[in-house]
Amino acid sequence: MQWEPVIGLEIHAQLSTRSKIFSGAPTAYGAEPNTQASLIDLGFPGVLPVLNEAAVRLAVRFGLAIGATVARRSIFARKNYFYPDLPKGYQISQYEAPVVVGGSLTIHPEGGESRRIGITRAHLEEDAGKSLHEDFQGMTGIDLNRAGTPLLEIVSEPEMHSAREAVAYMRALHVLVRYLRICDGNMQEGSFRCDANVSVRPKGEAAFGTRTEIKNLNSFRFVERAIQYEIERQIDVLEGGGTVVQETRLYDPDRDETRPMRTKEEANDYRYFPDPDLLPLVVPEAMVEAERQALPELPEARKARFVEDYGLKPADAMQLAFDRDTADYYEAVARVCGDARLAANWVNVELAAALNREGLDVACSPVSAERLGGLLARIADGTISGKIAKQVFEKMWTEGTEADVIIEREGLRQITDTGALEALVEEVIAANPKQVEQYRAGKGKLLGFFVGQVMKATQGKANPAQVNQLLKKRLDE
Amino acid sequence: MSLSDEQVSAIAELARLSVPRDALRGLAQELSAILDFVAQMNAVDTSGVEPMAHPQDVPQRLRPDEVTETIDRARYQAVAPAVSHGLYLVPRVIE
Amino acid sequence: MTGESLHLESVAGLVRGLAERRFSSEAVTRHFLDRIARLDARLNSIVTVTAETALDQAREADGRIARGQPRPLEGVPLLHKDIFCTQGVRTACGSRMLDNFVSPYDATVVSRLRAAGAVMLGKANMDEFAMGSSNETSFYGPVRNPWDTERVPGGSSGGSAAAVAARLTPAATGTDTGGSIRQPAALCGITGLKPTYGRVSRWGMIAFASSLDQAGPMAVSAEDCAHLLRAMAGFDERDSTSMNRPVPDYVAALEAPVDGLRVGLPREWFGEGLDAGVAEVVESAVAVLRELGAEVREVSLPHVGLSVPAYYVVAPAEASSNLARYDGVRFGYRCKDPRDLHDLYVRSRSEGFGAEVKRRILIGTYALSAGYYDAYYRKAQQIRRLIREDFLRAFETVDVLAGPTSPTPAFRIGERTRDPVSMYLSDVNTIAANLAGLPALSMPAGFTAGLPVGLQLVGRDFDEGRLLGVAHRFQQATDWHRRVPPGFE
Structure with missing residues (x-):
């Protein structure tokens, strides 16, 4: 039988706010245990939540970016369950009335067709703390620093049909949330995590199969592996005549398999009800308008514009457009040097390699966009060759100087004086009579040899096209 | 409305409370009596009535995104039953 | 006034006397501490006495008065219900669960009264987590x-009410979720006010039912309550449900005339179950209002009869969630040698909570559970709206509503503990104001069979000033509130 996997993702993006969603405690990562947990985050008797304006603003921004409806009125509810990393015994979340409803996202699966995936909803909620299972006198240690960190839970429609599509969706979302500057996307630190709902059904069937939920996937690779494993496992179960059990599973990367969680989510009766400590959230119209005005050009649109206006290849355009800092950098370089394709090539190759070598973000590049643009302008106007430009770039990188300063200081300007070049051409011809003879006997490929000799004599500073022309003229006499 | 012993046990488990076996029947009867009493609400047709979660019909106020809390872990943990290295301790949790 | 009768001074009288330096705050404070030490064994109204802090605060107050910098309640002693978090002082909320809980912070009510110069004598006994109408559910007995030590003081602010009535403190704070200020005020013969929901901050007030809980003053007279409320009320950015609107000068507003006031008597409060003696007292109190110039007419609140059933869904549901934080991990009671996490939760909670609290957690858990939410919680919230609409309709024709605070006077200890529903019905007249969020006050209206009877007044949103003013006029014309229980003179 042919099976069709059905996958929906729930992605938790930590919102980049200074303080927590319901308290004025800091959100910094990596602090000493329980030093970022206020009385509110610890759920002490008598404390109360007050909603952070920035969390709402970032959710609104996301909603606008995916073409969703920003709910005029939404409700915070309590999700009740006991767990040691959940201090109050309930999580404040949104249930029946989320702040963002609908919307969609374009994905580009590797080797597949780009398509749009529907987003059901996105809602605000608070994160839980962490249980540290290392041995503390035979006990588990609880760190509540992360408790109360704002999360946007983004729920997709069950519209993906392969692990590859699921990863493509997760990547597209990762690009978008960073683009919007609502989440730093740091997966090691848990800022961007994924729960995957997976089921399979006979191809052509409309009804869904029984699904399992794989929790807490924190890398693209794990998402792909875990879903792939789970699809195969479910197909094996069904083909073996068994039934899939609805359950929550964990992915074990060491063994590359999923297994049921041992702590059963007790009958899943969360007893949601509106949080009586929080009145209805009414998003101010002015906030929506301000966010709409400030919304940046989004990655898909920017990529299309790069292809259209700058004549870039789609793959190059995507590489540039899908990171906002890179795209901004690129556009500045292109503006300064006046050659968009040259700029694309340099940003994607030379700059990317240098940044990668030193593990830097483009925002921290020692060579600013204006200066790289200045360098490329010198290639464009024929002052230096591309090859010399690479040398200049290395010096700019380490010294932090402008291209023109280095070009002048090092005397790297191309030799374009015809008289000087003609003299060099004469010297080279005189020094290599044998090659001249062979060339004239029809071995035209030797032209390259003569060009090389001239370039060598000028330490690469001659304009290769000009040298070529002069040599040809002289040899063909 | 009459709650069975099993229902009472299930609710108690959700609430993380234990009910001794011999107290189960009595508690089930007490709770059933309360539910019977509460069932008087059914005498009124409330279809179309918007549930009222709060007396004041005003929107939620938002707080500026600023760090305003100073955190004194030692003081907060002075009332904790078991801590070590700044962590709250609980019996081993296995996921 | 001599030192021996300082306890008969009103809050207003103490403020004046201290300002005029007729006596010192230290002397006043010592006087009340001494009365507590001598007399509270008969009442068990106070669970923690903070004598040393009180005397320090009193001396500080005397210093400020001497420097001519007194604050509005400078040097006036009072008690806090043990539901308010008090930094460095045990805050047990009547529960074994919090018997060892020393709060690391102050409730807003506590810090505001302190900032107004009040001196804290200690913490008042209460029903466990404020769940009770008789103060019999307290872990502390x-x-x-x-007025009759074989009888209950009412609840849940029973310790506050009994201590004020016995003149062990000039005033106390209380909280009211379904009548927990007004019913004990009525049963003990004092004045108590539950403000409009959102008028007083809930920060640091241990939550029972968050959409109903409100803190308020309890004192001998309306005038004294006005002094306290002026300091307690006001916007607090730490409470999302706190209303940002100015606080009127409740003391200055006391003198507003009653003449022309339209008083409505909801017929539902005068029906079945009303004790004949209580009815008689209430009638004569209404007659006094009429003599003062009030226009009295009958009104109807058609859905108010459903307030107790609706309340016993909403309050336990919210409580079941509010009390989930007591899990033996970060504070409070933890069972000995838990076998595993589940055992830690179940035993800590089962051993730490008393029977009534557990009963309400179970009811609330059930009401919120899958398949029952609509039938219970949603239904109750709909009834709640109907009740509020009843009130708003009544307030189109009258300015305040009046009736008996409690249908009976104080009952005997143990009389109703066997039957939870009969206990719940002691709040039959008070609960509606919580569901509707409206301000309501209870004041001494007379006696039946030697026991005090309270008259309840309910007002429009944020109309506390009018309620206090009406009560003040009434108290100028009567002396029920000045009666002191025999043995406590």
Whole structure:
């Protein structure tokens, strides 16, 4: 039988706010245990939540970016369950009335067709703390620093049909949330995590199969592996005549398999009800308008514009457009040097390699966009060759100087004086009579040899096209 | 409305409370009596009535995104039953 | 006034006397501490006495008065219900669960009263987590009614009410979720006010039912309550449900005339179950209002009869969630040698909570559970709206509503503990104001069979000033509130 996997993702993006969603405690990562947990985050008797304006603003921004409806009125509810990393015994979340409803996202699966995936909803909620299972006198240690960190839970429609599509969706979302500057996307630190709902059904069937939920996937690779494993496992179960059990599973990367969680989510009766400590959230119209005005050009649109206006290849355009800092950098370089394709090539190759070598973000590049643009302008106007430009770039990188300063200081300007070049051409011809003879006997490929000799004599500073022309003229006499 | 012993046990488990076996029947009867009493609400047709979660019909106020809390872990943990290295301790949790 | 009768001074009288330096705050404070030490064994109204802090605060107050910098309640002693978090002082909320809980912070009510110069004598006994109408559910034992120590003081602010009635403190704070200020005020013969929901901050007030809980003053007279409320009320950015609107000068507003006031008597409060003696007292109190110039007419609140059933869904549901944080991990009671996490939760909670609290957690858990939410919680919230609409309709024709605070006077200790529903019905007249969020006050209206009877007044949103003013006029014309229980003179 042919099976069709059905996958929906729930992605938790930590919102980049200074303080927590319901308290004025800091959100910094990596602090000493329980030093970022206020009385509110610890759920002490008598404390109360007050909603952070920035969390709402970032959710609104996301909603606008995916073409969703920003709910005029939404409700915070309590999700009740006991767990040691959940201090109050309930999580404040949104249930029946989320702040963002609908919307969609374009994905580009590797080797597949780009398509749009529907987003059901996105809602605000608070994160839980962490249980540290290392041995503390035979006990588990609880760190509540992360408790109360704002999360946007983004729920997709069950519209993906392969692990590859699921990863493509997760990547597209990762690009978008960073683009919007609502989440730093740091997966090691848990800022961007994924729960995957997976089921399979006979191809052509409309009804869904029984699904399992794989929790807490924190890398693209794990998402792909875990879903792939789970699809195969479910197909094996069904083909073996068994039934899939609805359950929550964990992915074990060491063994590359999923297994049921041992702590059963007790009958899943969360007893949601509106949080009586929080009145209805009414998003101010002015906030929506301000966010709409400030919304940046989004990655898909920017990529299309790069292809259209700058004549870039789609793959190059995507590489540039899908990171906002890179795209901004690129556009500045292109503006300064006046050659968009040259700029694309340099940003994607030379700059990317240098940044990668030193593990830097483009925002921290020692060579600013204006200066790289200045360098490329010198290639464009024929002052230096591309090859010399690479040398200049290395010096700019380490010294932090402008291209023109280095070009002048090092005397790297191309030799374009015809008289000087003609003299060099004469010297080279005189020094290599044998090659001249062979060339004239029809071995035209030797032209390259003569060009090389001239370039060598000028330490690469001659304009290769000009040298070529002069040599040809002289040899063909 | 009459709650069975099993229902009472299930609710108690959700609430993380234990009910001794011999107290189960009595508690089930007490709770059933309360539910019977509460069932008087059914005498009124409330279809179309918007549930009222709060007396004041005003929107939620938002707080500026600023760090305003100073955190004194030692003081907060002075009332904790078991801590070590700044962590709250609980019996081993296995996921 | 001599030192021996300082306890008969009103809050207003103490403020004046201290300002005029007729006596010192230290002397006043010592006087009340001494009365507590001598007399509270009969009542069990106070669970923690903070004598040293009180005397320090009193001396500080005397210093400020001497420097001519007194604050509005400078040097006036009072008690806090043990539901308010008090930094460095045990805050047990009547529960074994919090018997060892020393709060690391102050409730807003506590810090505001402190900032107004008040001196804290200690913490008042109460029903466990404010769940009770008789103060019999306290881990620290029942409080006794000073008018008859075989009877209950009412609840849940029973310790506050009994202590004020016995003149062990000039005033106390209370909280009211379904009548927990007004019913004990009525049963002990004092004045108590539950403000409009959102008028007083809930920060640091241990939550029972968050959409109903409100803190308020309890004192001998409306005038004294006005002094306290002026300091307690106001916007607090730490409470999302706190209303940002100015606080009127409740003391200055006391003198507003009653003439022309339209008083409505909801017929539902005068029906079945009303004790004949209580009815008689209430009638004569209404007659006094009429003599003062009020226009009295009958009104109807058609859905108010459903307030107790609706309340016993909403309050336990919210409580079941509010009390989930007591899990033996970060504070409070933890069972000995838990076998595993589940055992830690179940035993800590089962051993730490008393029977009534557990009963309400179970009811609330059930009401919120899958398949029952609509039938219970949603239904109750709909009834709640109907009740509020009833009130708003009544307030189109009258300015305040009046009736008996409690259908009976104080009952005997143990009389209703066997039957939870009969206990719940002691709040039949008070609960509606919580569901509707409206301000309501209870004041001494007379006696039946030697026991005090309270008259309840309910007002429009944020109309506390009018309620206090009406009560003040009434108290100028009567002296029920000045009666002191025998043995506590």
